[in-house]
Amino acid sequence: DTGVSQDPRHKITKRGQNVTFRCDPISEHNRLYWYRQTLGQGPEFLTYFQNEAQLEKSRLLSDRFSAERPKGSFSTLEIQRTEQGDSAMYLCASSFSSGNTIYFGEGSWLTVV
Amino acid sequence: AQSVTQPDIHITVSEGASLELRCNYSYGATPYLFWYVQSPGQGLQLLLKYFSGDTLVQGIKGFEAEFKRSQSSFNLRKPSVHWSDAAEYFCAVGATGNEKLTFGTGTRLTIIP
Numbered sequence: 001d002t003g004v005s006q007d008p009r010h011k012i013t014k015r016g017q018n019v020t021f022r023c024d025p026i027s028e029h030n031r032l033y034w035y036r037q038t039l040g041q042g043p044e045f046l047t048y049f050q051n052e053a054q055l056e057k058s059r060l061l062s063d064r065f066s067a068e069r070p071k072g073s074f075s076t077l078e079i080q081r082t083e084q085g086d087s088a089m090y091l092c093a094s095s096f097s098s099g100n101t102i103y104f105g106e107g108s109w110l111t112v113v
Numbered sequence: 114a115q116s117v118t119q120p121d122i123h124i125t126v127s128e129g130a131s132l133e134l135r136c137n138y139s140y141g142a143t144p145y146l147f148w149y150v151q152s153p154g155q156g157l158q159l160l161l162k163y164f165s166g167d168t169l170v171q172g173i174k175g176f177e178a179e180f181k182r183s184q185s186s187f188n189l190r191k192p193s194v195h196w197s198d199a200a201e202y203f204c205a206v207g208a209t210g211n212e213k214l215t216f217g218t219g220t221r222l223t224i225i226p
Contacts, residue, residue: 042203042216043157056213091156102214104157
């Protein structure tokens with residue numbers, strides 16, 4: 001059973017560097033979501049795709065953040081010029097269609113030093 | 114805008130005792146409501162969801178939740194907890210489906226022998 005897969009699971013980077021996270025959703029799921037979770041908080045919505053179209057972006061997604069899903073399968077989340085405030089867990093999730101269960105991945109931890 | 118309040122940051126329960134975790138939401142129309150569980154350093158697992166119909170919803174691992182519109186609540190219950198239930202529990206509300214879930218800050222559950 002292949003669930004939502006995220007890579008890397010952990011990333012430590014220096015402030016100012018760029019990082020990229022990859023998410024592979026469950027096969028045939030046409031919706032893909034990105035959330036961010038900081039310590040002691042619940043996940044916060046960042047953006048979501050239906051197939052390759054990015055349908056909504058949160059105000060949390062500053063211009064240093066960009067997400068893509070080029071062929072409607074895997075997705076990448078890139079953070080440019082990282083800041084210490086970007087330290088968080090980045091969660092990817094997918095679902096088959098609206099109203100169905102969202103399945104979350106294990107998350108990608110980012111530490112900016 | 115939708116919001117979720119989980120008033121209990123941390124709850125300690127003896128193994129075998131009953132459990133109730135509180136969740137209050139704010140949303141103008143009929144909400145979609147979810148409970149997720151998260152083990153340390155892991156992603157989120159869906160316990161149960163409410164979209165419409167019967168206000169008492171059964172989930173996995175013996176959990177249930179009751180939607181009370183008059184109280185804007187969606188409390189999670191379990192009649193007898195197990196040590197493996199120790200985790201962080203998140204309540205979430207959705208607007209038109211799963212696209213943009215708003216999570217509460219979570220309740221950390223500790224189980225004592």
